[in-house]
Amino acid sequence: MKTEVKEQVVLSPPSTLTLEGSRLYKKDNNWYIFLTRPATGQYIAKSTNGPFGTYDLKIIADNLKLATAPRAGAPHQGGLIDTPNGKWYYMSFVDMYPGGRAPALAPITWGSDGFPSVTLVNGQWGDYDYPLPKRTVPSPIGTDTFTGPNLRADWEWNHNPDTKSFSVNNGLTLKTATVTKDLYQARNTLTYRIRGPQGTGTVLIDFPKMADGDRSGLAVLRDSSAWIGIEREGSNFNLVFNTGLSMNTDWTTKSTGSVSARQNSVSYRKVYLRVTANISPGAAGSAVFSYSTDGNSFTNFGSTVSLGNDWQFFPGHRYGILNYATKALGGSVLVSRFDNK
DSSP: OOOOOOOOOOOOOOTTOOOEEEEEEEETTEEEEEEEETTTEEEEEEESSOTTOOOEEEEEEESOOBTTBTTSOOOEEEEEEEOTTSOEEEEEEEEOTTSOEEEEEEEEEEOTTSOEEEOOBTTBBOOOOOSSOOOOOOOSSEEEOOOSSSOOTTOEESSSOOGGGEEESSSEEEEOOOBOSOGGGOSOOEEEEOOSSEEEEEEEEEOTTOOTTEEEEEEEESSEEEEEEEEEETTEEEEEEEEEEEEOTTSOEEEEEEEEEEEOSOSOSEEEEEEEEEOOTTSOEEEEEEEESSSSSOEEOSOOEEEOOOSSSOSOOEEEEEEEESSOSOOEEEEEEEEEO
8 A cells, every 4th residue: 555645735726616526637647636616517627747736727517508408407526537449538417306416428529738628519518429339228117026036226225224124025025124203214215216307106015014103105205205105003004195204404304294194094905106206307396196006096195295406415306115113113015016107
């Protein structure tokens, strides 16, 4: 391991300019620092005198728009990459809230002054050829029946999972892993990215093995959340719609929400739960919740929920399949399928 040989401030941007996310490169005996102006631009600093400078600073991406999604945010962050055949690219990401962030790749060229420039199409970030052959990957659109023995790679746990509290074998069995009244603190909430600009997620849950006090359902999950599902109280199973769940900026829970719609003592023990979400970038979105007992005819339940498009809470809104206890562990549900459209 090499030891630090020198520490020195090599670049001091103007006080009116915030830069972050520094990355250091060397090319053709020049040294470069790649820097982000959150969340709208990208700068690069160049030194011809080694890594300690002095550096000249230049902006290379200033509030650019995507030709394919003009209401999305500006490409920023990321880094420079080169291919074996000598071509260079800028790999950035773009704020696409309420849905999250998406990668965006553009070719760059190097000028006679030693600075790179992004190749634009009519002044915008264009739709470019791929630098490498495309690889076919499974589509996230379709149905997952959880055949097992493992979850597909496109699922993501909201916390590090309790692996003893779920299994995948011709259905996903979720045992309660947490006793809490706070969804944000409940382990083993399984999340999936919402398809944009409009997406529909539907889950089929068998719930006769829920224990007294258990909660299970389908959420739209972020720093503001809502969910539709089943609560068990005593011997009664109730269909409920929970709204007003929210987090503080430090990711602690601000509100655990409340039940804003309910049907008490439902007779069925299997239910389809659905979220239809509009996550078109550049404006607040919306989510509509519904349920069905046959998978064909769905009934809206509860109010339409607004989905914020601020970027400060970095993940986008996601579907969340939840199952947690409010009284004691021991209950479980079977998730038979998830349909993503």
